[in-house]
Amino acid sequence: MPFDSTGKISFDHIYTAPDPRPFFGTLKRVGYHIPQLAKPYFAKLIAEHHAERPTVLDVGCSYGVNAALQRCGATMDDLYAHYTDPAVRALNHAALVEADRKRVRSGNPRFYGLDSSAPALEYALSAGFLDEAIHADFERDDPDGTQQKLLDDVDLVISTGCVGYVTEKTLTRIARGSRPWMAHFVLRMFSYEPIAESLAELGYETAGVEGVFRQRQFASAEEQTQILDTLSAAGVDPTGLESDGWLYARLYVSRPEGSAAELAARLETSEQEG
Numbered sequence: 001m002p003f004d005s006t007g008k009i010s011f012d013h014i015y016t017a018p019d020p021r022p023f024f025g026t027l028k029r030v031g032y033h034i035p036q037l038a039k040p041y042f043a044k045l046i047a048e049h050h051a052e053r054p055t056v057l058d059v060g061c062s063y064g065v066n067a068a069l070q071r072c073g074a075t076m077d078d079l080y081a082h083y084t085d086p087a088v089r090a091l092n093h094a095a096l097v098e099a100d101r102k103r104v105r106s107g108n109p110r111f112y113g114l115d116s117s118a119p120a121l122e123y124a125l126s127a128g129f130l131d132e133a134i135h136a137d138f139e140r141d142d143p144d145g146t147q148q149k150l151l152d153d154v155d156l157v158i159s160t161g162c163v164g165y166v167t168e169k170t171l172t173r174i175a176r177g178s179r180p181w182m183a184h185f186v187l188r189m190f191s192y193e194p195i196a197e198s199l200a201e202l203g204y205e206t207a208g209v210e211g212v213f214r215q216r217q218f219a220s221a222e223e224q225t226q227i228l229d230t231l232s233a234a235g236v237d238p239t240g241l242e243s244d245g246w247l248y249a250r251l252y253v254s255r256p257e258g259s260a261a262e263l264a265a266r267l268e269t270s271e272q273e274g
Contacts, residue, residue: 060162064124
C-alpha cells in the first residue's frame, strides 16, 4: 500500500466503494477500534448537552461508523462480524442497505456527516445511519447556503481520526455557525494546538482528557518506522506506546461557553465509574 504525506499507510481506496464492506474488511486486519473507544465519551457528551435533541456532526464520517455504533447499539466487533460475514458479503447493494436499515434504532440524537467521499455519504444516508450529509471540502471552500443551514443546526462536532488531514480551516468554518461543542480524537503525531488557538479566537476554551486511546495497529514495520520518525520530530515520546506497535490518540474537547476543563474532568470521572 502507498504512504500518505504524514508517513501513514494510505487507505483512500476503502472510502470510495459503494458500501462499507471493503472498509471493514481492511480495517479489521489492523485492529481499528478507536470509534469503539470513543463511543462512551460521545454518548456522555450527548447526554451532557443542554439541547433537548442534540444534532451531532461527525467530521470525516466515512460510512457513518460513529453514528452506526450509537444508533444500532453495536460494537466495532459487531460491525466487523456483520460486514465480513460471507452471507452478508454475498448480498447485492439493495439487500445490504435493507439489512442495515433494520439495525437502526430511532430516536435521539440527530446525526449529520461531513466527508469528501460521496459514495460513503450516500451509503450512510441510505442505510439510515445519518439524517443529513454534507459532501464538501471545508479545507478549501466556505460552506454554501444549503450547507450553512445544516451547520447552523449542529450542537456537537465529533471526529475519530480526521484531525491532521482536517485542520483549523475546516473546524473554524463549522464553529462560526451554531458555536457547537467539539470532541476530537487526535493521533499523537498531530498537534491540536493550531485548532485550539483558532477556536479561542471565536471564544472557545479547549482541554485535553487524560489518557491515550489505541487507534489501530501499524500496517507494516515500514509504517511504524516512519511514524516513529514523525513523532520524534514533533518531540513526542513513543516509548511504551507507538514503539510497541499501535497508533495512539488523545481526546480534546472544545467548548464555546462554560469550562472545557470541567467538561473534560466529568468525562474522565464518568469513564472511570463505567
